[in-house]
Amino acid sequence: MSEITEVPSPFCGIGTDDLTIKVDGLKISVIENGCAVNTPAFEQEITDTKPRINGKEVELSEAVSHAASLLKNTNFPVIGGCATDVNGMRGLLALADRTGAVVDNANFNNARKNILALQDVGWMNTTLAEIKNRCDVLLIVGADLEGFAPRFFEKYLWNEAMFLKNTSDRDIIYLGTKPSGNASTSPSGKTAQVFECATENLPEVVTVLRALVKGQPIQAENVAGISITDLQVIAEKLKAAKYGVVTWAAGALAYSHAELTVQTISEMVKDLNQTTRCSGFPLGGKEGDQTANQVCGWTTGYAARVSFAKGYPEYDPFLFETNALLDNGEADALVWVNAFNAKANPPKTSLPTIVVARSGMTFEKEPDVFIPIGTPAIDHVGHAYRLDNVVAIRLKKLRDSGLPSTAEVLNAIEKVLREESVC
Amino acid sequence: MLIRLTGGKVYDPASGVDGKQQDIYIQNGKIIDKPIGDFQIDKEYDLKGKVVMSGAIDMHTHIGGGKGNIARTLLPEDHRNDPVASTHICRSGCGHAAPSTFITGYRYAEMGYTAGFEPAVLPINARQAHMEMGDIPILDKGGYVLMGSDDYLLRMLTAKKDQKAINDYVAWTMQAAKAIGVKVVNPGGINAFKFNQRKLDLDEQNSHYGVTPRDILQVLATAVKQIGVSHPLHVHGCNLGVPGNMQTTLDTIQGIGGLPMHLTHIQFHSYGTEGDFKFSSGAAQIAEAVNKNKNITIDVGQILFGQTVTASGDNMRQHANHKHASPAKWVTMDIECDAGCGVVPFKYKDQNFVNALQWAIGLETFLLVDDPWRIFLTTDHPNGAPFTSYPHLIRLLMDRTFRNDVLSTIHPEAQKMTTLASIEREYTLQEIAIMTRAGAAKLIGLQNRGGLSAENWADITVYTDDVDRQKMFEKPDYVFKDGELVVVDGKVVHTKWGTTHVVKPDFDKSIEKDLRTYFDKYLTMKLDNFKISDDEITEDGRGSITVHDLNVAA
Numbered sequence: 010m011s012e013i014t015e016v017p018s019p020f021c022g023i024g025t026d027d028l029t030i031k032v033d034g035l036k037i038s039v040i041e042n043g044c045a046v047n048t049p050a051f052e053q054e055i056t057d058t059k060p061r062i063n064g065k066e067v068e069l070s071e072a073v074s075h076a077a078s079l080l081k082n083t084n085f086p087v088i089g090g091c092a093t094d095v096n097g098m099r100g101l102l103a104l105a106d107r108t109g110a111v112v113d114n115a116n117f118n119n120a121r122k123n124i125l126a127l128q129d130v131g132w133m134n135t136t137l138a139e140i141k142n143r144c145d146v147l148l149i150v151g152a153d154l155e156g157f158a159p160r161f162f163e164k165y166l167w168n169e170a171m172f173l174k175n176t177s178d179r180d181i182i183y184l185g186t187k188p189s190g191n192a193s194t195s196p197s198g199k200t201a202q203v204f205e206c207a208t209e210n211l212p213e214v215v216t217v218l219r220a221l222v223k224g225q226p227i228q229a230e231n232v233a234g235i236s237i238t239d240l241q242v243i244a245e246k247l248k249a250a251k252y253g254v255v256t257w258a259a260g261a262l263a264y265s266h267a268e269l270t271v272q273t274i275s276e277m278v279k280d281l282n283q284t285t286r287c288s289g290f291p292l293g294g295k296e297g298d299q300t301a302n303q304v305c306g307w308t309t310g311y312a313a314r315v316s317f318a319k320g321y322p323e324y325d326p327f328l329f330e331t332n333a334l335l336d337n338g339e340a341d342a343l344v345w346v347n348a349f350n351a352k353a354n355p356p357k358t359s360l361p362t363i364v365v366a367r368s369g370m371t372f373e374k375e376p377d378v379f380i381p382i383g384t385p386a387i388d389h390v391g392h393a394y395r396l397d398n399v400v401a402i403r404l405k406k407l408r409d410s411g412l413p414s415t416a417e418v419l420n421a422i423e424k425v426l427r428e429e430s431v432c
Numbered sequence: 433m434l435i436r437l438t439g440g441k442v443y444d445p446a447s448g449v450d451g452k453q454q455d456i457y458i459q460n461g462k463i464i465d466k467p468i469g470d471f472q473i474d475k476e477y478d479l480k481g482k483v484v485m486s487g488a489i490d491m492h493t494h495i496g497g498g499k500g501n502i503a504r505t506l507l508p509e510d511h512r513n514d515p516v517a518s519t520h521i522c523r524s525g526c527g528h529a530a531p532s533t534f535i536t537g538y539r540y541a542e543m544g545y546t547a548g549f550e551p552a553v554l555p556i557n558a559r560q561a562h563m564e565m566g567d568i569p570i571l572d573k574g575g576y577v578l579m580g581s582d583d584y585l586l587r588m589l590t591a592k593k594d595q596k597a598i599n600d601y602v603a604w605t606m607q608a609a610k611a612i613g614v615k616v617v618n619p620g621g622i623n624a625f626k627f628n629q630r631k632l633d634l635d636e637q638n639s640h641y642g643v644t645p646r647d648i649l650q651v652l653a654t655a656v657k658q659i660g661v662s663h664p665l666h667v668h669g670c671n672l673g674v675p676g677n678m679q680t681t682l683d684t685i686q687g688i689g690g691l692p693m694h695l696t697h698i699q700f701h702s703y704g705t706e707g708d709f710k711f712s713s714g715a716a717q718i719a720e721a722v723n724k725n726k727n728i729t730i731d732v733g734q735i736l737f738g739q740t741v742t743a744s745g746d747n748m749r750q751h752a753n754h755k756h757a758s759p760a761k762w763v764t765m766d767i768e769c770d771a772g773c774g775v776v777p778f779k780y781k782d783q784n785f786v787n788a789l790q791w792a793i794g795l796e797t798f799l800l801v802d803d804p805w806r807i808f809l810t811t812d813h814p815n816g817a818p819f820t821s822y823p824h825l826i827r828l829l830m831d832r833t834f835r836n837d838v839l840s841t842i843h844p845e846a847q848k849m850t851t852l853a854s855i856e857r858e859y860t861l862q863e864i865a866i867m868t869r870a871g872a873a874k875l876i877g878l879q880n881r882g883g884l885s886a887e888n889w890a891d892i893t894v895y896t897d898d899v900d901r902q903k904m905f906e907k908p909d910y911v912f913k914d915g916e917l918v919v920v921d922g923k924v925v926h927t928k929w930g931t932t933h934v935v936k937p938d939f940d941k942s943i944e945k946d947l948r949t950y951f952d953k954y955l956t957m958k959l960d961n962f963k964i965s966d967d968e969i970t971e972d973g974r975g976s977i978t979v980h981d982l983n984v985a986a
Contacts, residue, residue: 015958015960015961017961024956024957026957026958026961027958095563096972099567099972103523106518106523106524107518124505127505127506127761127763128505128506128507128508128761129761130760130761131506131757131761131762131763131775132763133751133763133764133765134763134764134765134766135765135766135767136765136766136767136768136956137768137956138556138768138769138770138954138955138956139626139766139767139768139769141954141955141956142583142769142954143626143766164956165956168953169953169954170954171583171769171954172640251627251628252626282751285628286625286626286627286628288765288766302505303501303560304563306501306504306505307500307501307504307532307533307563307564307567308523308525308532308533308534308567309524309525309526309532310504310507310508310511310525310526310530310531310532311504311505311508311511311526312505317518317524319515319517320517320518320524321515321516321517321518321524321525321526322511322515322524322525322526322532323515324508324511324512390971392559392563392968398498398502399498399554399556399557399560399765399767399768400556400557400768400956400957401557401559401560401563402957402961403559403961403964403965403968416972430520
């Protein structure tokens with residue numbers, strides 16, 4: 010039995026690295042600084058340890074060979090999920106390059122809302138330590154911040170800061186969604202201001218807010234139930250802030266063309282920077298989605314929805330969606346990779362299916378090949394990206410489970426195919 | 433295996449060999465003296481009439497780190513014009529302004545380069561820089577860690593900590609980030625931008641800390657020298673791109689008081705305010721100052737016409753220039769009380785007066801600085817132009833007729849504002865070899881690289897002599913990396929992995945006590961999780977670390 014301190018988490022997106030974890034054989038218990046996201050993710054037990062072919066337990070080498078044989082003569086396989094560490098993504102991209110596959114991160118439809126805005130206008134963003142030390146006004150658009158990351162307020166807002174005398178004085182403003190708990194109430198009792206509206210009305214609310222920031226005249230008296238006077242107050246607070254931050258969660262902007270909302274927010278932040286400082290801060294980065302986009306970014310030039318079918322990477326944020334390719338009959342095999350979440354099952358398909366996933370995944374329909382793998386940050390070392398894109402965290406190995414890493418499995422499949430192509 | 437390269441004309445400035453015909457012997461990846469007695473050659477390359485140099489070293493190229501990946505993600509339209517398919521040897525990817533990692537390695541090697549150094553490694557982003565460089569095949573690599581806008585250093589200066597404490601912090605940061613040099617970008621300016629300052633001159637105070645860029649340059653240049661790092665403090669100065677910044681650059685040279693200092697992409701810092709457009713060349717004055725002050729080295733940051741993307745730690749200046757973005761989209765970030773970045777796509781046009789004169793200023797600088805050991809060939813990839821334009825740039829330097837032909841096509845007012853047409857100098861092959869090989873290895877402090885004498889690693893490039901220097905330098909006959917043949921006729925035939933060059937200067941371990949408190953209180957990562965371990969670079973079986981000696985007085 011051992012106790013490991015300063016354990017970093019790839020699960021919560023905010024790169025928490027102060028967990029204390031007790032390891033007893035294969036059993037893991039978070040004994041300090043756990044939360045509703047991290048504790049269950051770390052503590053989930055190992056069930057399967059043996060790979061299976063059509064439900065029958067086999068040795069790893071056999072499963073690898075069979076997976077390679079299923080992929081060998083495919084024309085347009087899809088590698089979905091893509092939830093793993095940096096080395097796992099490296100292996101995944103090598104396999105995709107070898108097989109002419111599509112690489113598609115499971116969370117891409119959400120990430121796309123940010124990426125389209127980035128690729129259209131760009132943005133001015135910030136990172137966690139800047140928020141912790143500088144942010145005096147935080148505007149949260151359409152997100153439940155503590156639901157997203159339970160310890161966000163405790164760690165990054167109600168702390169001691171280099172440039173704020175009393176962090177309890179920070180202004181917290183919710184626009185759209187109200188918070189699910191009281192984490193946003195400061196230690197001195199200052200509560201957040203909440204201006205609720207229906208999520209699908211955020212586009213017009215945000216547009217009016219941007220207009221007010223720019224000093225445009227608004228004739229209406231309210232928008233989607235929020236009075237213009239209230240929005241004017243928010244606009245003035247952002248303009249008066251020394252270091253305002255506007256945050257959103259692309260996943261929570263659940264309506265079509267939400268990229269336009271992200272774009273409006275990003276443009277508003279740029280407008281504010283004509284006179285003061287303000288930054289955007291997109292929430293995300295859970296279970297490897299930022300990692301997938303980063304590694305795919307440097308390997309191909311594009312974020313993680315890329316096809317290698319033509320021999321070179323092609324990016325299309327719409328056409329190369331896993332479910333679309335399975336549904337419309339274009340794909341001819343599915344590889345599903347998820348090292349973090351045993352509940353993130355592959356989509357239903359009748360195509361040959363290879364699942365390389367966290368031990369414990371259960372299936373309605375047994376895949377052709379299932380290879381249970383270790384989880385980065387638990388079973389092997391690795392790297393994962395935090396939500397703020399800049400910071401990669403070093404993941405520790407906590408126990409000896411003997412489970413292979415994503416990289417080991419995908420590299421082995423790629424190696425079989427490479428050697429066959431040379432012969 | 434013993435390899436002989438027979439009869440080539442060797443340009444090896446590190447040994448003073450200037451175009452002499454001689455044989456080179458390679459064994460176990462290294463160059464050796466001609467064996468004594470009987471020996472058997474396992475493989476021979478007949479290089480009669482060929483030009484032989486060591487592998488080229490790019491001492492300032494943005495090939496690893498977050499801002500480059502933002503640039504990639506920002507510009508799918510640029511990649512679409514240059515898709516690169518996989519082969520049975522090479523991975524696929526994209527090229528042009530923000531090439532993918534694998535293509536970066538292949539294309540550098542295909543031009544005869546065998547090493548590249550990322551000049552702006554933010555400590556908090558160093559993992560990413562090393563991971564990206566870890567996916568660049570063939571090349572050796574390394575990074576200069578970026579300091580000077582980090583709140584910890586500025587707090588030390590405000591608290592009047594002594595030079596010894598700063599030396600310890602610099603050495604600690606270099607080890608934590610696995611660096612071979614130290615860079616400062618717009619000294620203190622990235623930090624000042626977070627306090628809403630929009631410019632910061634050499635003697636202007638940070639509004640919160642009261643510290644000036646001059647103070648920062650002084651303590652960092654001193655630290656780098658005292659802890660024994662070979663590469664002088666690598667400085668991206670104040671006021672990048674601002675007309676009249678030539679004076680700031682001259683003041684920066686004077687102000688450093690004889691300490692070793694490398695001024696990077698100096699073209700962007702060599703502007704006067706004369707003429708109808710209040711924008712003129714300061715290259716002559718800058719070159720004169722460089723010629724006079726032997727403690728100064730520079731690289732040029734030449735611009736070449738066409739689409740590229742600028743990616744810099746200098747978010748203060750990048751923000752100020754965002755209106756020039758083409759296409760019209762741009763990104764800045766404030767980063768972790770550490771630094772920042774700014775990414776602005778740019779299209780340099782020969783019919784734009786300012787761009788045309790920038791082009792001429794860079795070339796004037798190359799041609800007016802006398803000592804090729806103190807000037808280096810860069811475009812500040814990708815900021816002035818993608819690195820793939822180096823052969824074109826070499827032709828501009830080596831061929832006056834060609835240079836003047838191009839000059840005659842640029843914006844006519846810019847032609848009137850440059851002395852370029854009257855400059856007769858043409859670089860020699862030996863001078864090119866100094867700038868891109870021997871000089872670069874010496875400047876960075878690389879042992880056993882950049883030369884062709886025994887003990888050097890066998891990084892070797894073989895060219896066919898051609899009066900068209902662009903043709904010559906864009907397609908080497910052979911490139912060897914660590915003795916392995918990786919390129920034939922300008923195409924990769926074999927890939928391998930290069931090493932990561934670092935230095936490990938000593939520091940007083942007790943400084944971690946205060947640093948740990950600072951990390952726990954103000955940062956978002958535990959100190960021990962922040963430090964990069966050697967195995968993070970080596971554990972995948974591809975990377976390796978090469979530690980270079982320090983200049984420590986015996």
